[in-house]
Amino acid sequence: xxxxxxxxxxxxxxxxxxxxxxxxxxxxxxxxxxxxxxxxxxxxxxxxxxxxxxxxxxxxxxxxxxxxxxxxxxxxxxxxxxxxxxxxxxxxxxxxxxxxxxxxxxxxxxxxxxxxxxxxxxxxxxxxxxxxxxxxxxxxxxxxxxxxxxxxxxxxxxxxxxxxxxxxxxxxxxxxxxxxxxxxxxxxxxxxxxxxxxxxxxxxxxxxxxxxxxxxxxxxxxxxxxxxxxxxxxxxxxxxxxxxxxxxxxxxxxxx
Amino acid sequence: xxxxxxxxxxxxxxxxxxxxxxxxxxxxxxxxxxxxxxxxxxxxxxxxxxxxxxxxxxxxxxxxxxxxxxxxxxxxxxxxxxxxxxxxxxxxxxxxxxxxxxxxxxxxxxxxxxxxxxxxxxxxxxxxxxxxxxxxxxxxxxxxxxxxxxxxxxxxxxxxxxxxxxxxxxxxxxxxxxxxxxxxxxxxxxxxxxxxxxxxxxxxxxxxxxxxxxxxxxxxxxxxxxxxxxxxxxxxxxxxxxxxxxxxxxxxxxxxxxxxxxxxxxxxxxxxxxxxxxxxxxxxxxxxxxxxxxxxxxxxxxxxxxxxxxxxxxxxxxxxxxxxxxxxxxxxxxxxxxxxxxxxxxxxxxxxxxxxxxxxxxxxxxxxxxxxxxxxxxxxxxxxxxxxxxx
Numbered sequence: 001x002x003x004x005x006x007x008x009x010x011x012x013x014x015x016x017x018x019x020x021x022x023x024x025x026x027x028x029x030x031x032x033x034x035x036x037x038x039x040x041x042x043x044x045x046x047x048x049x050x051x052x053x054x055x056x057x058x059x060x061x062x063x064x065x066x067x068x069x070x071x072x073x074x075x076x077x078x079x080x081x082x083x084x085x086x087x088x089x090x091x092x093x094x095x096x097x098x099x100x101x102x103x104x105x106x107x108x109x110x111x112x113x114x115x116x117x118x119x120x121x122x123x124x125x126x127x128x129x130x131x132x133x134x135x136x137x138x139x140x141x142x143x144x145x146x147x148x149x150x151x152x153x154x155x156x157x158x159x160x161x162x163x164x165x166x167x168x169x170x171x172x173x174x175x176x177x178x179x180x181x182x183x184x185x186x187x188x189x190x191x192x193x194x195x196x197x198x199x200x201x202x203x204x205x206x207x208x209x210x211x212x213x214x215x216x217x218x219x220x221x222x223x224x225x226x227x228x229x230x231x232x233x234x235x236x237x238x239x240x241x242x243x244x245x246x247x248x249x250x251x252x253x254x255x256x
Numbered sequence: 257x258x259x260x261x262x263x264x265x266x267x268x269x270x271x272x273x274x275x276x277x278x279x280x281x282x283x284x285x286x287x288x289x290x291x292x293x294x295x296x297x298x299x300x301x302x303x304x305x306x307x308x309x310x311x312x313x314x315x316x317x318x319x320x321x322x323x324x325x326x327x328x329x330x331x332x333x334x335x336x337x338x339x340x341x342x343x344x345x346x347x348x349x350x351x352x353x354x355x356x357x358x359x360x361x362x363x364x365x366x367x368x369x370x371x372x373x374x375x376x377x378x379x380x381x382x383x384x385x386x387x388x389x390x391x392x393x394x395x396x397x398x399x400x401x402x403x404x405x406x407x408x409x410x411x412x413x414x415x416x417x418x419x420x421x422x423x424x425x426x427x428x429x430x431x432x433x434x435x436x437x438x439x440x441x442x443x444x445x446x447x448x449x450x451x452x453x454x455x456x457x458x459x460x461x462x463x464x465x466x467x468x469x470x471x472x473x474x475x476x477x478x479x480x481x482x483x484x485x486x487x488x489x490x491x492x493x494x495x496x497x498x499x500x501x502x503x504x505x506x507x508x509x510x511x512x513x514x515x516x517x518x519x520x521x522x523x524x525x526x527x528x529x530x531x532x533x534x535x536x537x538x539x540x541x542x543x544x545x546x547x548x549x550x551x552x553x554x555x556x557x558x559x560x561x562x563x564x565x566x567x568x569x570x571x572x573x574x575x576x577x578x579x580x581x582x583x584x585x586x587x588x589x590x591x592x593x594x595x596x597x598x599x600x601x602x603x604x605x606x607x608x609x610x611x612x613x614x615x616x617x618x619x620x621x622x623x624x625x626x627x628x629x630x631x632x633x634x635x636x637x638x639x640x641x642x643x644x645x646x647x
Binding site: 006007008009012013015076114115116119120121122123124125126127128129130159160175197198199200224225226227230231 | 321
C-alpha cells in the first residue's frame with residue numbers, strides 16, 4: 001500500500017491510518033519532492049509544472065521498489081496523481097483509494113466547486129502571510145538537514161513547512177489543474193471517500209469523480225472537513241478495509 | 257455601611273473572558289462555533305445569535321483562507337494539538353475584513369480525545385499591513401535583482417560574438433565565463449571575424465574594472481576594433497586606433513588587447529601576425545616538437561599613453577598545432593595564495609592538444625573555474641585555434 005499526501009503538509013498526514021495496515025501490507029510512505037523532508041534541490045519547476053511530474057515520481061517509486069499489485073491511497077490532490085499514474089501503467093495497480101479527490105478545483109459552468117480563480121489568488125496571499133516555520137534563519141538548517149528530522153520537531157508547524165516559493169508553485173499547479181478528462185482512463189477498482197461538508201472537494205465533485213471512473217465505488221463519510229485521515233481515522237480505516245476485503249473477494253472470484 | 261471592594265480585587269473570570277483584549281472562540285472539532293466572547297463580536301460586527309451553533313470558524317474566513325485552513329491549519333492542529341501565529345483574514349458583518357493572527361489549542365477529555373478547539377484572535381490590521389509591505393518590498397527587490405542580472409547578461413553578450421565563425425581549414429573554439437554568479441558585467445571581450453578573402457581577425461581583450469562604467473568602454477573597444485579593420489589589417493595599426501579611441505573616451509579606463517591577423521598560406525596551414533597591447537601572449541603548442549611557447553612580444557597597455565610600443569610577430573601554424581588566446585582571468589585565478597599561472601595553462605594545453613579547438617577552450621575554462629571552487633573572481637575568456645590534421 002502506497003500512501004501519498006496532498007498539498008499542505010507531509011506524510012505525517014497518514015500517522016493515524018497506516019498502523020492499521022502494517023500487518024497485512026507493505027506500507028510505503030513518502031514526501032513529494034518539494035514537501036516535508038524531501039531533497040528540495042531535486043525540485044524542478046518544469047518537471048512539477050503539472051501533476052504528471054508527481055505521477056511520474058509515483059511510477060518511479062514503484063519501479064525502484066519493485067512494487068506490484070499496489071493499493072494506492074491518495075489524499076486530496078495526490079488522488080489525481082494516482083489517477084494519472086494508474087492511467088499510464090494500470091498493470092502496476094491493484095486498486096486506487098481516493099480521499100477527497102477533485103479533478104478541478106475551480107468552477108467551470110455546471111461543474112461547481114465553490115471556488116473561483118480569484119479565490120486561488122487569495123490562497124496564494126494566505127500562503128505568503130504564513131511562511132510556516134520558514135525564515136531566513138531556519139531555512140539553511142532545514143535545507144541542509146533533510147536527514148535530521150529531530151531538528152524539525154523542535155520547530156512549530158514543522159509538518160507543513162517548506163520553501164515558500166515551492167509551496168506557491170505547488171499551490172498553483174494543484175488548484176489550477178484540470179484532470180477531468182483523465183478520470184475515464186482509470187481501469188482499476190477505485191474507492192472514493194467523500195467527506196460531508198468538505199469545502200475543498202464538495203460532494204458534487206466526489207459524485208462527478210464517481211460517475212467518470214468506470215469501476216469506482218463512492219463512500220460518503222460522516223467525517224466533515226477535508227482530512228478524514230486525521231479527523232476520523234477509524235472511519236477512514238474501516239472504509240478502506242471493507243473495500244479491500246470485497247476487492248479481494250472479487251479477485252478471488254475471478255481467479256476461481 | 258455597604259461593603260466596598262478594594263480596587264485591586266482579583267479580576268472577574270467571566271468579565272475577563274467577555275472583554276479580554278483578544279477575541280475568543282470555542283469550536284467543536286468540525287469548526288462549529290459553540291461559544292464566542294464579546295471582544296470577537298465587537299471586532300467583527302457579528303451577532304452571537306448568527307454565529308453560535310450556526311457557523312463554523314472556517315466559514316468566517318475568505319475563500320483562499322478557507323483552503324489554507326483545510327490544508328494547513330486543521331491538519332497542524334490535529335497533529336500538534338496547537339497552532340500559533342497563523343495570519344488569517346476574518347470576514348465580519350457587511351463583508352468587513354478583519355486581518356488577524358490566531359492561536360488555537362485543543363481541549364481533551366480524560367481519555368485524550370479532542371473535544372474542543374479554543375482559538376484566540378488578535379486583531380492585527382497594522383501589523384499585517386506592515387508585513388504585506390515588507391513582502392511587497394522583498395518581491396520588488398527580487399524582481400529588480402532579476403532585471404539587473406538579465407541586463408548584465410544581455411550587455412555581456414554584446415562583448416562576444418554569438419558563435420565564432422566557421423573558418424575553412426581552421427578549427428575555432430571560444431568560451432567565456434563571467435565572474436562569480438554572472439550577475440555583474442565584466443570587462444573581457446573577444447571577437448573572431450573575417451577581414452577579407454582567406455583572412456581573419458582574432459582579438460581578445462580586457463578592460464580594467466567591472467560594472468556598467470567598464471561595460472561602456474568594453475563595448476567601445478570591441479566595436480572600435482571592428483571599425484579599425486575596415487581601414488587596415490596591420491595588427492599594430494588596429495591597436496593604435498583602439499589606443500586613440502580609449503584616450504579620447506572620457507573614462508580613465510585602460511585596456512589590454514591582443515590582435516591576431518590570420519591568413520591562409522597558399523601551401524596549406526596558416527600564418528598569424530599578432531601584436532599585444534599589454535595583454536598576456538597567446539600560447540602555441542607545436543606538433544613538431546610538442547613544446548608550448550608564447551608567441552609575440554608584449555607591448556604597452558592601451559588607453560594610457562599617446563604612442564604605445566607595439567611590435568608585430570608572425571608565426572606559421574601547421575596541422576595539429578594549437579594556439580590559445582586568453583585573458584588574465586585564467587593565469588591570475590587564485591586558490592588561497594596559489595595562482596593558476598602560466599605553467600599550469602601550458603601543461604593543460606599540451607595535455608589536451610589532441611582534442612578539437614572547442615574542447616580545448618572548454619577544458620581550460622572548466623579547470624580554471626574548478627580551481628576557484630566554481631566562484632571565479634574574474635571573468636575568463638579563451639579563444640583557441642587549431643589546424644586540423646591532414647586527412
